[in-house]
Amino acid sequence: MGKNASRQLQETVVETADGTLRGRKVGDLLTWRGIPYAAAPVGPLRFRAPAPVIPWEGERDAGEFGDAPFQHRKFTRVGLRKFHPSSEDSLTLNVLARPGGGSRPVMVFIYGGAYTLGMSATPLYSGTSLVEREDVVYVSINYRLGALGYLDFTQFSTADRQFDSNLGLRDQVAALEWVQRNIAAFGGDPANVTLFGESAGAAAVVTLMSTPSARGLFARAIAQSPPVGLVSTMEQSTRWAKDFIDKLDPDTVDPAASLAAATPSQLAKAGNRLGGKVIRETPGLFPYSPVVDGDFLPQSPLEAFADGNAHRIPLIIGSNRNEGTLFPKTLDALPTTRARIEKMFSLTDPEAGRRVTAAYEGYPQPSAAIQLGGDLLFWWPTTELTAAHSRYAPTYSYRFDFAPRLLRWMKFGATHAFDLFAVFGQADTALGRLVTIAGGRRGLRAVSDSVARQWLSFATTGSPLPSWPKYTDTDRATVIFDEVTSVDYDPQKQRRLAWSGYGGYQDQCL
Numbered sequence: 377m378g379k380n381a382s383r384q385l386q387e388t389v390v391e392t393a394d395g396t397l398r399g400r401k402v403g404d405l406l407t408w409r410g411i412p413y414a415a416a417p418v419g420p421l422r423f424r425a426p427a428p429v430i431p432w433e434g435e436r437d438a439g440e441f442g443d444a445p446f447q448h449r450k451f452t453r454v455g456l457r458k459f460h461p462s463s464e465d466s467l468t469l470n471v472l473a474r475p476g477g478g479s480r481p482v483m484v485f486i487y488g489g490a491y492t493l494g495m496s497a498t499p500l501y502s503g504t505s506l507v508e509r510e511d512v513v514y515v516s517i518n519y520r521l522g523a524l525g526y527l528d529f530t531q532f533s534t535a536d537r538q539f540d541s542n543l544g545l546r547d548q549v550a551a552l553e554w555v556q557r558n559i560a561a562f563g564g565d566p567a568n569v570t571l572f573g574e575s576a577g578a579a580a581v582v583t584l585m586s587t588p589s590a591r592g593l594f595a596r597a598i599a600q601s602p603p604v605g606l607v608s609t610m611e612q613s614t615r616w617a618k619d620f621i622d623k624l625d626p627d628t629v630d631p632a633a634s635l636a637a638a639t640p641s642q643l644a645k646a647g648n649r650l651g652g653k654v655i656r657e658t659p660g661l662f663p664y665s666p667v668v669d670g671d672f673l674p675q676s677p678l679e680a681f682a683d684g685n686a687h688r689i690p691l692i693i694g695s696n697r698n699e700g701t702l703f704p705k706t707l708d709a710l711p712t713t714r715a716r717i718e719k720m721f722s723l724t725d726p727e728a729g730r731r732v733t734a735a736y737e738g739y740p741q742p743s744a745a746i747q748l749g750g751d752l753l754f755w756w757p758t759t760e761l762t763a764a765h766s767r768y769a770p771t772y773s774y775r776f777d778f779a780p781r782l783l784r785w786m787k788f789g790a791t792h793a794f795d796l797f798a799v800f801g802q803a804d805t806a807l808g809r810l811v812t813i814a815g816g817r818r819g820l821r822a823v824s825d826s827v828a829r830q831w832l833s834f835a836t837t838g839s840p841l842p843s844w845p846k847y848t849d850t851d852r853a854t855v856i857f858d859e860v861t862s863v864d865y866d867p868q869k870q871r872r873l874a875w876s877g878y879g880g881y882q883d884q885c886l
Contacts, residue, residue, distance in 0.1 A: 387475050392558045395432040399471075400439040405507055408562070409470045410442035413554035414547065416465040417520065423529055423635060425540040426467060426550040442468030444495035445521040446640040451493035460497045464524065464640055469517040469551050470496055471562050472503050481836045482564040484515040484555060484594065488575025488793070490707065491526045491544060491606070491664040492651070505801030510832040513564035515555060519547035519580075523647040526664035527620055528613040529635060537632040541669045545587065548580055552593035569594040570835040574796055578602030578693075579677075582761060583666050585687045586680035587673055596690040596838060598831060600795055601699060604757045605880060606665045607676045612881075613667040616650060620663075623649045655709050658723060659716035660752060661881050662709070676882065678757060681764040692834055693762050694774030694854070698789035700750020712749030714740040720880075728878040735874035743787070750792065755868075756875040763849035772840055773847040774855040775867060778823040780816025798827040798857070819859035826861045 388399040388406055399408035414426035421427055444452050444462035452460040473480070487494040487501055496516035503514035519525060525544030533539045540546070556566045571594040573581045578599035584590040585597060608616070624646035625634040638646075647664070654663045668676050680686045703710045711720045717740075721729025738744040765771045776795040783789060802808040803820040812820055830840040845853040845863065852866040866872070 389435065390561050392561055393431075394429045394558075396435045397438040398435045403504075404474070405472055405504065406475055407470065407472045408438040410440055410468045411438055411470065411554075412442070412467060413469050413517070414467040414550045417467060417524075417543075418464045422464065422524070423539045423543065425543065425546045441470065441495075441497035442466060442518065444497060445518055446524060446644065447493045447495075447521055448644065451489070452495060452497075454497060454499060460495060462495070464520075466495075466518045466520070467547055467550070468496075469515055469554065471559075471564075472507050472514040473562050473564070474507060474511055476563065478511070478563050479560070479565040479568075480511050480513050480563050482513045482515060482555065482559055482566070482569045483831075483835050484517065484552065484569060484571050486517060486519075486548060486571070486573030486577035486580045488573065488577040488579075488601075489521070490662065490709070491576045491579075492522045492647075494521065494576070500796060500800055500802070500807070503800070506799075506828065506832065509801070509828060510836060512832065512835055513559060513562055515551075515559070515564075517548065517551040519544045519551070522664055523620060523643045523650075524640070526666070527617055527647075528608075528610075528667045528669065529617050529631075530669075531614055531617060532621070532631040532635065534632045537636060539632070539635075542666050542672045545580070545583060545666045545673065548584060549587065549590050549593070552584075552590060556593060567595065568835075570596050570598065572598035572600070572831070573602075574600040574799075575793060576603065576606065579604060579606045579665075582677040582681070582686075582693075583607065583673065585689070585691075586675060586677045586685070589672065591687050594689070596834065598692040598834065599694075599758075600799070601695045601754050601792060602693065602758060602761075603753045604677050604761045605753070605882065606662060607673070608663070608665050608667045609882065610667060610669060612661070612663075613669075616654065616663040619653065620646055620650050651709075658881060659711040659720045660749075678761055678764075678882075681761050684768050686765065686768075688769040690770040690772075690834070690838055691765055692772045692774065692830075692840065693758060693765075694776065695755045695758050696776045696790045696792055696795055698747065698750065698779070699754040699792045700746040700748070701788045702792040703749070704746060710749040710753055712746045713742075714745055717745055717748060724880055725878055728875075732874045732878065735871045751871065751875070752880075754792070756872070756878070759852075759872055762847055763852070766847045766849055770839065771847045772834075772844055772855070773853065774857055775864075776823075776827075777856050777858040778819060780812045780820060781814040782811055782816070785814065795827070795857075798824040799831060801828060822859050823857050823861070827857055830855075 445466040528541045529539040579602045581599045621631045628634040736744040779790040
């Protein structure tokens with residue numbers, strides 16, 4: 377073996393607190409994949425808080441992604457005919473870095489997927505473009521999903537079988553604790569961690585900012601299209617857990633035993649039935665979310681931020697111009713039709729319904745209803761949280777407006793999750809070429825450059841570039857990311873005022 381080959385091989389070997397890892401060299405970068413940050417949550421550890429990793433002896437191969445959290449196979453696609461395996465044994469993370477030592481900024485990414493789907497092995501989330509562009513250490517994590525991670529079964533605990541709350545949220549805290557213990561071995565600075573995520577991953581970001589045990593585990597945060605209201609009350613969670621048991625094993629007299637004995641597929645099927653029931657009965661509510669249990673999560677993010685109890689760290693936060701357009705054709709779960717919207721307001725605040733719908737020109741036409749549904753979940757509560765946080769810590773607001781011609785023709789526009797193409801530098805990939813086949817690749821390159829420069833400046837220095845003014849609840853300065861990026865002040869003010877005061881289901885006792 378030559379000296380260069382020997383040196384490259386040695387660069388992939390890292391000593392962690394749990395044992396030795398051997399990664400891989402991919403191009404000019406080093407990667408370690410499938411690293412366990414907690415014990416496998418199987419058997420007696422199912423529905424329990426993450427337990428410590430059992431240390432290993434010798435070198436552990438870290439060349440391949442670990443299993444995805446258990447979910448429907450169709451959501452684990454990594455190629456035209458290739459699917460990534462999924463299982464309950466999925467509490468792993470991945471590290472990507474340049475060769476060499478140092479104490480570099482760390483970026484930890486949390487994927488979205490409504491807390492029911494997603495995985496760190498998704499090619500879009502590789503992080504390669506960020507690490508190639510700036511000397512940062514990139515970390516992506518898996519966490520439990522669906523009923524295995526986001527239903528609270530504590531009411532069914534027995535002397536022989538205990539259940540814990542907020543399992544997916546606890547997983548994320550455990551992953552961040554792993555970063556604090558180990559990232560220096562990969563060249564990262566544990567005191568300079570930026571947490572970022574999109575959709576449910578962004579909701580996780582603001583929820584972690586409201587979680588006492590996560591305090592000090594990251595220095596700043598980026599929340600891309602967070603459904604910040606995606607949390608449940610104890611009353612809602614208790615009811616949904618009972619409904620879940622009825623669908624899993626309607627004749628059981630021992631829910632704890634039924635939960636322990638069920639296969640992951642049986643849990644998923646019962647979960648799908650519960651999700652459908654909740655969406656039909658209460659449009660806009662989702663049963664899979666962190667629960668405000670008064671202990672691990674004392675307050676909802678909106679309450680914690682308003683009261684100044686969230687972690688007072690710098691925050692970038694925003695949404696896409698056309699969030700709702702993705703959902704009727706994919707995950708049809710939002711109140712994006714007249715029937716669902718009117719039912720939602722009738723169950724919560726009919727007067728607000730009249731005021732809000734009047735603010736959407738053309739309502740109840742489908743395009744206006746879809747825009748309203750997207751604003752309800754993503755944009756409106758984000759404006760509330762942004763204003764609240766700006767009173768306590770540096771806050772930077774954005775809206776992502778760019779859409780290539782194909783997405784405009786298909787009536788998607790700047791739809792939910794399209795900002796990920798910019799963050800992860802997809803303009804010249806096969807996926808980027810596909811979405812710009814009708815034009816717009818130059819624009820995608822431009823907006824990708826703008827977003828990446830801001831995200832990386834924030835991660836490395838603690839603030840975006842000087843062209844981005846801080847947000848206050850008086851001027852509401854908002855960067856508009858488009859082919860040409862600009863700054864607007866209080867965009868969509870009339871809609872914001874129309875939504876003001878609407879508390880949704882959280883204000884109701886259902």
